Amino acid sequence: MGLLALFRRTPPSASVAKERLRIIVAQERSTRGGPDYLPLLRRELLEVIRKYVKVEPDAVKVNVEREDGREVLELSVSLPGKDG
Amino acid sequence: MTEIIVVTSGKGGVGKTTTSASLSCGLARKGKKVAVIDFDIGLRNLDLIMGCERRVVYDFVNVIQGDCTLKQALIKDKRLETLYILAASQTRDKDALTLEGVRKVFDELTGDGFDYIICDSPAGIEKGAHLAMYYADRAVVVVNPEVSSVRDSDRILGLLASKTARAEKGEGGVREHLLLTRYSPRRVAAGEMLSVADVKEILGIDVIGVIPESADVLTSSNAGTPVILNEDSEAAQAYADAVERLLGADLPMRFVDAPKKGFFARMFGG
Numbered sequence: 001m002g003l004l005a006l007f008r009r010t011p012p013s014a015s016v017a018k019e020r021l022r023i024i025v026a027q028e029r030s031t032r033g034g035p036d037y038l039p040l041l042r043r044e045l046l047e048v049i050r051k052y053v054k055v056e057p058d059a060v061k062v063n064v065e066r067e068d069g070r071e072v073l074e075l076s077v078s079l080p081g082k083d084g
Numbered sequence: 085m086t087e088i089i090v091v092t093s094g095k096g097g098v099g100k101t102t103t104s105a106s107l108s109c110g111l112a113r114k115g116k117k118v119a120v121i122d123f124d125i126g127l128r129n130l131d132l133i134m135g136c137e138r139r140v141v142y143d144f145v146n147v148i149q150g151d152c153t154l155k156q157a158l159i160k161d162k163r164l165e166t167l168y169i170l171a172a173s174q175t176r177d178k179d180a181l182t183l184e185g186v187r188k189v190f191d192e193l194t195g196d197g198f199d200y201i202i203c204d205s206p207a208g209i210e211k212g213a214h215l216a217m218y219y220a221d222r223a224v225v226v227v228n229p230e231v232s233s234v235r236d237s238d239r240i241l242g243l244l245a246s247k248t249a250r251a252e253k254g255e256g257g258v259r260e261h262l263l264l265t266r267y268s269p270r271r272v273a274a275g276e277m278l279s280v281a282d283v284k285e286i287l288g289i290d291v292i293g294v295i296p297e298s299a300d301v302l303t304s305s306n307a308g309t310p311v312i313l314n315e316d317s318e319a320a321q322a323y324a325d326a327v328e329r330l331l332g333a334d335l336p337m338r339f340v341d342a343p344k345k346g347f348f349a350r351m352f353g354g
Contacts, residue, residue, distance in 0.1 A: 012275025017231050018282045025238050025286055032242045 034064040086194040088201045090220040094236030096207030099265035104204035105133045106312035110327030112167035116199040122172035123216035124206035135308025145173035148185030222259040229278040261292035268297045273342035293326025296339040
């Protein structure tokens with residue numbers, strides 16, 4: 001790393017990789033073990049929501065929870081902030 | 085007791101066969117009786133890395149289909165007394181290998197007093213990879229510090245936790261270890277490559293070895309000598325450490341720090 005590199009603004013590529021992996025791995029883990037339609041369901045829900053609200057690509061989370069022998073499909077959508 | 089270890093990764097070309105060859109040599113060098121099995125049906129390669137390609141007469145599928153005995157198909161290594169290789173079949177029929185067939189071979193190896201069965205998994209998440217991992221007690225997940233490899237490893241970890249005999253029976257699952265290959269401490273220090281700590285944090289499992297990027301891996305495979313036997317090589321020493329850790333030793337990681345640079349080198353690059 002030379003003198004100029006100390007002043008560069010772009011973050012090192014390894015931290016970009018880490019952040020991208022952190023997000024995609026968490027997303028894939030949340031649908032793992034659940035029914036095969038979960039990823040597609042998530043994508044279609046995202047498309048519908050995006051018709052009305054401008055949300056981030058990872059704003060929709062779907063999750064199947066098993067409790068007391070029954071399954072609960074959990075959906076969560078984070079909306080952008082007021083100034084977002 | 086026989087321990088079954090699968091060497092797997094999801095992504096191709098990350099060093100599964102190199103790792104299978106070196107770990108099995110390392111365990112045999114410690115006096116363990118080891119069988120290393122190529123599960124890549126149709127794309128046999130372990131024999132080349134082990135340097136025994138001209139001695140393959142019968143293969144894994146021949147044993148399962150009863151064309152020969154297991155003894156006839158096991159190739160005894162010329163360097164290590166207690167090491168045996170079972171080659172993959174070159175057939176294009178992927179259904180030639182079955183769970184029952186694999187179980188039968190493992191039972192016979194167990195009966196013959198093998199300490200370790202190392203299963204060299206094919207890439208991907210299809211049938212071959214499933215068969216290689218199904219009966220495993222432990223898994224060595226080979227990963228490059230690179231985005232697609234890390235993501236694929238996570239997929240494999242998901243399968244290990246659900247599609248294996250240990251997971252299905254609720255026997256506490258398969259013990260999982262990460263093994264990083266092609267690691268460049270210099271690039272990690274420059275912020276260009278994910279570090280051991282990054283990969284460990286993302287995947288959430290323990291690291292059993294870090295193999296530095298090394299020209300010796302290619303020269304060893306050219307010669308058909310597993311790199312661990314090339315003792316001057318850093319890659320060999322890193323694999324030897326991984327073998328010790330598999331056997332329960334607690335060793336610090338070597339070859340993970342970049343050589344320290346002087347003040348001028350740091351300020352003005354180099």
